[in-house]
Amino acid sequence: MTLQFERYAKVARYLDPQAEFAERAIPCEVRRDPLTGRSGRVAHVAGFHPHPVDFSGLIEATRVGCPFCPERILAVTPRFPPDLVPDDEGEGDGRVRRGQTTLVPNLAPYDEHSAVAVMSRDHYVPLDAFTPELLADAFAASIAYFRSVQRQPRTTYQLAFWNYLPASGGTQIHPHLQLFATDTPGNTLEEELAASARYFAAEGRLYWADLVREEARAGERMIAEGRHSVWLTSFVSQSLLADVLAIFPEQRTLTTLPDDALDEFCRGLSALLGRLAAQGIYSFNLAWFPGTPDREDVWLHARLSPRVYLTPRIWGTDTSALQHLYGEHFMVQTPEDAARGLRTIPRL
Ligand SMILES: [Zn+2]
Known part of the structure; x- marks a missing residue:
């Protein structure tokens, strides 16, 4: 059960109406994730680019009545009971504050402990305007x-996790993180944890260490590397446009992550968002995947998945029955091509 990057070329044939019905061969590819074995595809490759979407009307329309804008947030968001979040966090009013971030209980909780970190005073922050400092305050508040x-x-x-703008499933324009603490972390993390344990038992080595070593050797999906983190495109993405993984060697959870590692993450994320914005991407999901303090078989990592409308003219999302019901994702660009376009991120 060594680490393998499995990929299979496939070819569809048809008689092309645009070439007098001459036979044409169209390549596609099936891949398997080296950790979970889940399959994904590279397909629809020819000529895809994100269609620009004008959010300006939506931004203005949602400013009126936004629960997260400074003039409203303290009146309409709940406070934490002091036995859950002590008053010495923040300013003693049952909320957690760091810089521009105000962190409050989620009015519609997902679990026993469910919160929202409102990241900015501004109602709208463009994708390329998230500074490392703004991000660091939001994640520091979340860790607190x-x-x-x-x-x-x-x-x-x-x-x-973070849903930025509506194509990601975000329900508010105003930037915010979703947080919850739970004993049931969801199917994907459970699957990753189980697969990491199986790999460790079979190989006597960490999957995550092997992945970083093999990706560094291949080089084709690497984006950036710092003292605390390794950034690469995912061999099998859940986005049409290639997910980015940020892996933190030897680290297990967010609450035990050193401050300088978090700072490095925020510098990397700020630079990555700037690159994605320059490529015309306007929405994304981000999620942290932790282990637990006692587990030596998992390294803390984050996954960023760009989200777009596939066909904005008819409000067509990027998630069809293929992804939503069959759980099968496809990429319209290879992760190797995507990595080439992101490597301009400065040294972390
Ligand atoms: Zn707002």
């Missing part, structure tokens, strides 16, 4: 919240 609630039972896994 997790440190408070992890004293409670059933908080084994701390999940932090």
Whole structure:
């Protein structure tokens, strides 16, 4: 069960109406994720580019009544009970604050401990305007919240994720992170944890160490590397446009991540968002995947998945029955091509 990058070329044939019905061969590719074995595809490759979407009307329309704007947030968002988040976090009013971030309980919780970190005072922050400082405050507030609630039972896994703009499933324009602490971390993380344990038992080595070593040797999906983190495109993405993985060697959870590693993540993320914006991408999902403090077979990592409307003219999303019901994702660009376009990120 060594680490393998499995890929299979396939060819579809048809008689082409645009070439007097001459036979034409169209290549596509099936891949398997080296950790989970889940399959994905490279297809629809020819000529895809994100169609520009004008969000300006939506931004203005949602500013009126936005629950996260400074003039409204304290009146309409809940406060934490002091036994869950002590008053010495923030300003003693049951909320956690760091810089521009205000972190509050989620009015519509996903689990026993569920919160929202409102990241900015501005209602709208363009993709290329998230500074490392703005990001660092938001994640630092999230970690402070997790440190408070992890004293409670059933908080084994701390999940932090971000849906930016509506193509990602985000329900507010105003930038915010979703957070929850739980003993049931969801199917994907459970699957990764189980596969990491199987690999460790079979090989006597960490999958994540092998992955970083093999990716560095191949080089074709590497984007950037710092003292604390390795950035690469995912061999099998859940996005049409290639997911980016940020892996933190030897690190296990967000609450035990050193401050300078978090700072490096925020510098890398700020630069990555700038590159994606320059490529015409306007929406994304980001999620952290932690292990637990006692597990030596998993390294903390984050996955960023660009999201677009496939056909904005008819509000067509990028998620069809293929992804939503069959769980089969396809990429319209190879992760290797995507990595080439992202390598201009400065040294972390
Ligand atoms: Zn707002």
